Amino acid sequence: MVKRKFWISETILLMLFLIPLLLVLGITDLYPLAFSTFLSTTSWDLIDRGASAEWVGLRNFLTVLRDPIFVDSFKTSLKFSLGATAAELVLGLIVAYMVVGESKVMRAVRTILLIPMFIPGVVVGTMWRMMLNVNAGIVNHLLSVVGIPPLSWFSAPDTALVSTILVDIWYSTPFVMIILVAGITTLPGDPVRAAMIDGASRWQIFRYIMLPLLAPILTVATLFRFIGSFFVLDHIYTTTYGGPGFTTNVVSFHLYRQGLTHFKLSYVAAASWLMIGFSLMVIVVLRTIRGFLERSAAAG
């Protein structure tokens, strides 16, 4: 009897500990997501005339999918994301392999290399906009010193997207690096040592032993970076503002502007749900790949 009473008071107290969490997440995520579901199936484009919300079924979703600007922004995000993720993974892997180690120097190097990821994205964008300015930018000036003609960077349609990818590489490669440094550090030592005794070269050890063992964590880094760069907003906002034309009008930027400057709330809600569906698909695909890699690593 005493024990039962104790269990009840204990459980009630522990449940109370959860209330602040549920309250905050309710306000910031659950209610907005439910509200977004409601918006996506109604016509409610001007918040000041909110009373006239009308059920329209899946019409908003069709509007989004038939909107060439949205489809275009999806493709732009996809290009940006694939380019940035691939470059960040390759560079992050190379740098991570080079800066592994417990010495004081390597720790210091790693801390310095981490700095970009904690700078506000808008500042990163502003900084690069100055550096890549066509006339007064330092980069074109340095290029001219070695005889390369000035590039148009953010200001021409055919170079703008690549330039924003370059900015993202500066901004987000540190994240890949730090994850992979941790991955390499916690690698089992035996296979590597065995290969060294057998006289394998550094490249062989890296290619045939470390890389397969790192494959699962590489897929984690891929997932984080793919989703992260797909929904990039901050540095696009201060470098190209979506332009020139619509060449860097990535999904987040497109929806941000449609929602907050044009108040097309139903349109944005429907598009958002399509994007959540897309993210889930990416997560499922990469988790499957990761599971496959882990099994083959365990078997091999």
Next chain:
Amino acid sequence: MQSVYIRAQIGEWLFTFFRAVVIVLSLLFVILPLIWLFINSIKIPLEWLSIPPVIVPSKITFENYVQLFADPNSDALLCLKNSVIITLAATALSVFIGSLAAYSLTHLKLPFKIVPFIAGMVLLLGFYPKITSVIPYFVVMKNLGLMDTQMAIIIAFVGLNLPTTVWLMITFYEELPKEIEQSAMLDGCGPWGRFYKIVLPLALPGMVVAAILSALLCWIEFMIASSLAIVNAKTLPIAVSAYLQDKGMHWGPMSALGTLTVVPVIIFCVFVQKYLVRGLTFGAIKE
């Protein structure tokens, strides 16, 4: 045999050389843009946009910084104040709410797998694209009359931080030895007492990690803050983003404001580097 040894030795030298080159190049790639930002912030107006760019300023001036704070049209001071208050408040709240909830999630026993369901839901909420909830949240805050207040941004940031904080704390609590708590329970210590007197001091390193990650995220967040702030609640990143179009040619003050935003981050990172790496990698390495 000898030749194999020599070849291996040459390979090692080449590797060391390659390694040094990669490290030096990546350090330069990271540091030079930041130094250039700082140099731009101490240039006189004539040299902001000169062609070709002035690499070594003819005269060093701190006028750009003074202007940010002295100019009545500049809201840099307000934004700095907002950023500091919002970061501190949101961090304190996230760590408090998150560690309390994580304690409950690791100790509570309820039927129907309710507890793992809540923990899983919290995890999922950390992963969906935030652009989805930005606009509905903005409408909610507008209806509550909380637009352009620090409060609206603080709540949003706590929500943004909670999934990471909760999961970080769950992994920390799970590493703590169960025996200490069990003996305290036998001595008649209730959940609050056990949390406050026993678990909290032991889990402090975890809370420090959570606080660091949370503070850094609040300091750099732009999308949510900019959707909620109009005049009074603007944060530093919003102030930087205002340097577009016509104002975008004011490279001096723009760089000064950028430098002002970056310097605290650099100092902070140096002091907390040990915790930082631990916090960043907990999700990827565990399992």
